[in-house]
Amino acid sequence: MSIEDLIAPVNDRLTPTERRIARAVTDDPSLVAFGTVTDLAERVGTSPPSIVRFASKLGFEGFRGLQHEIRNGLSERLIRPSVRIRRPHGSMAPTRQSVTDAVDAVFEALDEKRLTALATPIAEARNVWILSGETSRAGAHALSSGLSMIRPHVTLVEDHTTGRNLSGADATDTAVIFDFERYRRSSITAARTLADLGVAIVAITDGPLSPLASLAQTWCGLTIPAVGPFDSSAPTVVAAEMIVARVARELGDSARERIDQLEALWEATGTFLTYRPRTNGHA
Amino acid sequence: MSIEDLIAPVNDRLTPTERRIARAVTDDPSLVAFGTVTDLAERVGTSPPSIVRFASKLGFEGFRGLQHEIRNGLSERLIRPSVRIRRPHGSMAPTRQSVTDAVDAVFEALDEKRLTALATPIAEARNVWILSGETSRAGAHALSSGLSMIRPHVTLVEDHTTGRNLSGADATDTAVIFDFERYRRSSITAARTLADLGVAIVAITDGPLSPLASLAQTWCGLTIPAVGPFDSSAPTVVAAEMIVARVARELGDSARERIDQLEALWEATGTFLTYRPRTNGHA
């Protein structure tokens, strides 16, 4: 029950100061949700007892009762986005729902600010290294192929080639690392090594408890749903593509030129079929 | 600053119970926003001091400091539902919609019947070849790595190795081919060659007008949204994963055994981090 609904029935019996209180709490419910009696009193320009009397008039035992009610109504709104998705390990939840929710959550997690924080070090780095664990390989590939089209010196580091490839990394570089729950030892150690070398670490992982999260300058947490026996990499792919898009925007003309060159090359080598599809296929 | 961002930098220094606390508060931030130290302690199954120590480790004076920070972050989102919608994802909104729609469409397209039709030839084939165009590479990778875990003789055919790799293909094999709109010449010609050899073709493409659709025994059509300058491969990834799941179901015990073997191998080689985090991290 919202604060408005609580006030409405008794609004004709409110005293002047109580009316001011009502006005204040409807304008900003967090005053009663988070604040103390004294806080609210000062904000309204009155004294604590008036706040308590106000709560009583609304039908509660005291301010605590009112606060409880408001908090209950609010926590509903707060928990929804994260809990609706929850952990995939629970029951054999409908795959479809969990996948679409997880994809949706990617957009939720990568708001303007975070996306910029993730993309900028990638755009400005001299070399970009991409590492991944097991289930996130598709995301790493998506990032690798996308970034390669808009900037040079992008390297997808495969497991066996880790040592050889990373030898030249330094503080002007950025490493993007994908890894989730059963963290691959090689990914983490590689990340640690890179971090020690001064390489900026951008981590795509599963939450603040990930070992990557503490190593990285910037990170983002994704929820990974299960499809059949395995984890889905759809969220990582979407995240990778959003990062690519943002990096492209930051690089601007430089990225455009590179794309144009690539297009020209494809054109010249006849990589693609002519636009007109063959209509007379035979079984 | 969100609770996740506060936890991430120090997660390698958290003790086991502190880690449990971290999980609880990330799952439901209202616990720390509204609850008391005792509430949280009981919910987590620990004692009040551990909660306080947790807050200290996050860099606050005590629980009150942490609570204050969380409340500030939360009250932003509480103010008005209407304001919240307008603010955040300015340019991302249309992308978000199109991506989620496309992912949803995958589930529409791959109903029981079609999924079976796609999976069966893959499950029963002697060799499975996977080919892909440009934008669908991530999907091909997802299929390749997924199938490799549940059955032998799965080969992802890279562009340059096409000829060499496919030389042994015959009528007992199945080829899965991903390609979209600007169809890659090499994919199509390879598909045609394989079809001529009697190989069963399973196509993931963009519609009935695709050149692949006429070559394939079974195919499915996906819609491909754009993310920034490039096409998204999220739909192909989801499709690939659904196919993997179905193939796994059809293979039954055989797939399970293979997964178990793989797990054992991983276990033996210490591929993954042990669940327990390092307790004595030092700067």
Place this chain on the structure above:
DNA sequence: GTGGATTTGTAACAAATCGTACAGTAGACT
């Protein structure tokens, strides 16, 4: 203008909460 009723603020009280000191326990390394 005075009496009464209502409203509002000051001050004291009681309850609950946070934070800390201390002790016990489990685990690691020698």
Place this chain on the structure above:
DNA sequence: AGTCTACTGTACGATTTGTTACAAATCCAC
């Protein structure tokens, strides 16, 4: 096996917070 480190819970003190009692101020009516 022993010692030491580090983690965790119990008990207590100090502060904050909600609440209530009482007095001052205001408003209305006669």
